[in-house]
Amino acid sequence: IKQKALDAKKEVAGLEKDIRDVEGTIENKRSYIGKMKTLQSNTRKNEEYQKCIQEVEKTEAAIDELENAELELMERLETAKESLAQKIFKVQDSQKEMEEILARFDRTAETDKQLLDNLTAERADLAAAIPxxxxxxxxxxxxxxxxxxxxxxxxxxxxxxxxxxxxxxxxxxxxxxxxxxxxxxxxxxxx
Incomplete structure (x- = not known):
């Protein structure tokens, strides 16, 4: 159970990293669009102007795809966080159960020790009566x-x-x- 919780934690961390990577890529593409628009406004040739427009449109389409991918990653992240929370709860529940079992073992060991001490004393008393x-x-x-x-x-x-x-x-x-x-x-x- 603990390993499943650790795996779920790694999955959440991986998804968060993927989202940050996508956001970074989107930011880079937006900067690129800004540069293209600056280049577009400074260009005098119609052919270069058209290439800038095409590049901006192509980059905006790529940003749309990246934003869709980011939304999917965010949905997966929410599901993974819910799964992680459930697994953490199970681990905590198992840990409590294990602590209760260990406490019972401790009580049983103490009872057994007392019983053994009583039997040892009783045996010593009985042995004293035997030649x-x-x-x-x-x-x-x-x-x-x-x-x-x-x-x-x-x-x-x-x-x-x-x-x-x-x-x-x-x-x-x-x-x-x-x-x-x-x-x-x-x-x-x-x-």
Missing amino acids: EDSLGEYERMTKSKGVPVIVPMDEKGHCGGCHMVVTDNARMKVLGGHETVYCDNCHRILH
Whole structure:
């Protein structure tokens, strides 16, 4: 959107330059007509007099064409200015929308930071209640296997991590719930 607005601005500037160029050319031709009329009034020969008249008429016709071209350029300029104004409005509208989105992201980031701080504090409290050797093993497994390290065993005896069938012995220990049981395949902790 911003690029379209810049292109529209360049178009307006180009049209304004073209209008100035046409106006300059018209002014030069009017000066030329003045010189021809002066020459015409000073000439004594009929042939030179007629050439001056023809030159003035030809130059006036060229001025008419240039003035028509200037009017067309002015109409195009008005249209281009309206288009530029609309594009500038869209850019400003997009910028406001972007600022609102960034503000929402900032608020979300602050909320997420607060949530992370709360979860970190809660994790620290929970970790304090776990024996140090078990916590160390959990941390080591988290680094090597990723999360989750503790997975459920479904009713058919499948591991919730690798989805392989757990041995009958491991299944009985999980159902007993009195000791830490590891999956024979992926070595995650089953519950």
